[in-house]
Amino acid sequence: MTTPLPLDIVMVDDEASIGELYEMKLRKPIQNGDIRFHFFESANDYLDYLKQSDRHPGAEVLFTDINMPEVSGFELLSKVKKNFPDIDVYMMSAYDDESSIQKSKNLGAKGYFTKPVNYKELQSRIESEYGVSLA
Amino acid sequence: MNGPAVNALEIIRDIYNVDQLLSGKEYIRELVKRLAQKLKVKFVMVGHDVEGKGTSVQTDYLFADGKFVDNVVYELEGTPCTKVLCGTRVNCYSAKVQDQFPNDQMLKDLEVESYMGAPFLHTNGGLLGLLVIMDDRPLEDLDLATAVVEFFAARIGAEYRRLDAEESLRRSNEDLEKLVDTRTKQLISQEKLATIGRITLGIAHELKNPLNIIINGTELLQDSDISEQDRARTQTMIHQHGLRANEIITSMLKQARQEVHTTEEWADVSRLLKHAFDVFFKSLNDIELKLKLIKKISITTEVKAQLFDVPAIERVFINVIDNAVYALAEKLQKNKSGYTPELQIELSFKNSRCQIRVRDNGIGIPSDQLKRVCDEFYTTKPPGDGIGLGLWVAKQNIEKNRGSLKIDSRENEYTEVVIELPAVRRDAEVEVSI
Numbered sequence: 390m391t392t393p394l395p396l397d398i399v400m401v402d403d404e405a406s407i408g409e410l411y412e413m414k415l416r417k418p419i420q421n422g423d424i425r426f427h428f429f430e431s432a433n434d435y436l437d438y439l440k441q442s443d444r445h446p447g448a449e450v451l452f453t454d455i456n457m458p459e460v461s462g463f464e465l466l467s468k469v470k471k472n473f474p475d476i477d478v479y480m481m482s483a484y485d486d487e488s489s490i491q492k493s494k495n496l497g498a499k500g501y502f503t504k505p506v507n508y509k510e511l512q513s514r515i516e517s518e519y520g521v522s523l524a
Numbered sequence: 525m526n527g528p529a530v531n532a533l534e535i536i537r538d539i540y541n542v543d544q545l546l547s548g549k550e551y552i553r554e555l556v557k558r559l560a561q562k563l564k565v566k567f568v569m570v571g572h573d574v575e576g577k578g579t580s581v582q583t584d585y586l587f588a589d590g591k592f593v594d595n596v597v598y599e600l601e602g603t604p605c606t607k608v609l610c611g612t613r614v615n616c617y618s619a620k621v622q623d624q625f626p627n628d629q630m631l632k633d634l635e636v637e638s639y640m641g642a643p644f645l646h647t648n649g650g651l652l653g654l655l656v657i658m659d660d661r662p663l664e665d666l667d668l669a670t671a672v673v674e675f676f677a678a679r680i681g682a683e684y685r686r687l688d689a690e691e692s693l694r695r696s697n698e699d700l701e702k703l704v705d706t707r708t709k710q711l712i713s714q715e716k717l718a719t720i721g722r723i724t725l726g727i728a729h730e731l732k733n734p735l736n737i738i739i740n741g742t743e744l745l746q747d748s749d750i751s752e753q754d755r756a757r758t759q760t761m762i763h764q765h766g767l768r769a770n771e772i773i774t775s776m777l778k779q780a781r782q783e784v785h786t787t788e789e790w791a792d793v794s795r796l797l798k799h800a801f802d803v804f805f806k807s808l809n810d811i812e813l814k815l816k817l818i819k820k821i822s823i824t825t826e827v828k829a830q831l832f833d834v835p836a837i838e839r840v841f842i843n844v845i846d847n848a849v850y851a852l853a854e855k856l857q858k859n860k861s862g863y864t865p866e867l868q869i870e871l872s873f874k875n876s877r878c879q880i881r882v883r884d885n886g887i888g889i890p891s892d893q894l895k896r897v898c899d900e901f902y903t904t905k906p907p908g909d910g911i912g913l914g915l916w917v918a919k920q921n922i923e924k925n926r927g928s929l930k931i932d933s934r935e936n937e938y939t940e941v942v943i944e945l946p947a948v949r950r951d952a953e954v955e956v957s958i
């Protein structure tokens with residue numbers, strides 16, 4: 390699949406440090422202009438952003454935590470899938486039980502990473518799915 | 525009427541005519557003194573059989589030569605008292621009592637000449653004690669002395685039995701109190717463990733967050749091409765989250781501790797309530813409910829209260845939220861479609877009191893059961909889901925902190941728990957824990 394560059398990688402997690410870590414991890418592709426990285430501490434912040442952002446279909450991918458106060462990752466997933474079906478959604482959660490994974494699949498998640506997320510796995514998944522280099 | 529009988533009656537009446545407000549030991553003491561005075565004898569003593577063995581006597585009142593003296597314990601063998609204790613009636617040696625009991629040292633020491641004693645008994649007929657009069661002269665009016673001693677032995681016996689009954693009642697009350705106390709402690713610690721059990725999953729998740737950052741951060745440090753600035757930042761993060769993980773465990777241990785907190789400390793009620801909700805919600809397995817649940821959380825920040833046993837108050841919040849979520853899950857089970865479970869959690873502050881309101885639109889409580897929900901062991905949940913102590917313990921903990929806990933409900937519509945506690949808001953300079 391060819392993806393218009395840069396790819397927007399969005400991460401939603403109530404843990405701010407997660408955003409910082411990934412930003413550091415993705416420093417290179419960000420500097421190269423291959424990706425843009427956006428981090429939101431709550432699902433609502435991201436949903437608000439979605440309303441006003443000017444997006445290119447197929448150029449945005451979302452990674453979201455499940456366990457968040459107020460709006461959970463499941464809710465975010467179903468809302469995004471309903472209103473922006475072209476955004477691929479991946480779950481990132483400490484839950485590793487079958488029912489959470491199944492639920493995510495049913496709601497339209499494209500993938501499921503258990504925390505702590507293996508960065509290499511995440512990287513190769515993004516590279517193969519979206520044809521960008523994160524190295 | 526003959527002389528001695530009239531005389532005996534008069535003396536009895538005379539002795540008996542003590543201050544009617546006296547009772548128990550004071551009363552017996554007064555009788556003993558009057559006995560000595562009216563009968564004109566040198567010694568009067570009242571004692572009881574030690575350990576019911578009939579081998580020795582402990583005196584409880586010993587009146588000698590016009591005053592009370594220190595009590596003594598003496599062996600019965602070889603004394604006239606043995607004879608008293610063997611019988612049920614008066615035993616008398618009107619003169620030369622020492623000749624008959626040559627081994628009785630006390631009789632010698634006191635130069636006793638005459639002796640009269642009468643036993644008093646337990647209601648079951650067993651021996652309780654005895655009343656003895658002694659004098660250093662022969663007893664003159666034997667009939668009179670017999671009548672008087674017999675009468676007062678009976679009277680004193682009644683008083684002894686009453687004191688005994690009171691004492692055993694007091695002791696059994698005390699035992700009962702102790703039993704209730706231990707049982708209550710057991711119940712509270714049972715409830716404590718049940719509550720902690722309910723949030724362990726949430727605590728595990730809470731702990732996973734900092735651990736994930738530590739793990740991912742360490743991996744990042746292994747990248748050779750990371751900038752100095754990022755390296756420093758990552759190290760700080762790892763350290764911070766290490767501390768955070770430690771804090772989570774510390775606070776969990778604090779919850780599990782068995783000690784009773786007897787002093788008050790300042791607590792941030794806002795944070796306590798929020799944490800209770802977060803950790804409980806993270807423990808919730810019911811994905812279906814989690815997904816459908818509408819949460820209306822409105823927690824005024826910086827509300828502080830001086831509380832006894834802060835961890836216990838957090839458990840109160842957890843229990844109340846647990847009850848609400850359970851009621852929502854129950855209702856959701858029955859109404860798969862067309863029902864939106866809603867949970868409202870509110871903390872407000874007004875007039876130096878804070879109000880915590882937890883409201884759910886779950887199964888509700890039938891109106892005839894509403895009075896019972898705070899009762900010990902009242903539960904409608906199957907074993908394993910509840911033991912019926914949550915609200916019982918909650919109410920006690922809140923009331924201990926000068927607060928109140930009220931529940932309102934309508935079956936199949938809603939349940940609302942309102943907790944009020946004395947509190948302050950930010951402006952007050954207080955030291956805060958938790």
Ligand SMILES: Nc1ncnc2c1ncn2[C@@H]1O[C@H](COP(=O)(O)OP(=O)(O)OP(=O)(O)O)[C@@H](O)[C@H]1O
Pocket residue numbers: 715718843847848849851884886887888889897898902903904905909910911912913914915916939940
């Ligand atoms: N929010 C609520 N909605 C409906 N019923 C409730 C609610 N809160 C309490 N109850 C009723 O009151 C009972 C007693 O509650 P309580 O918290 O004291 O015990 P429990 O939840 O059954 O057991 P546990 O000791 O585990 O808390 C419950 O079993 C339930 O029937």
Ligand SMILES: [Mg+2]
Pocket residue numbers: 843844846847910913914915
């Ligand atoms: Mg309960």
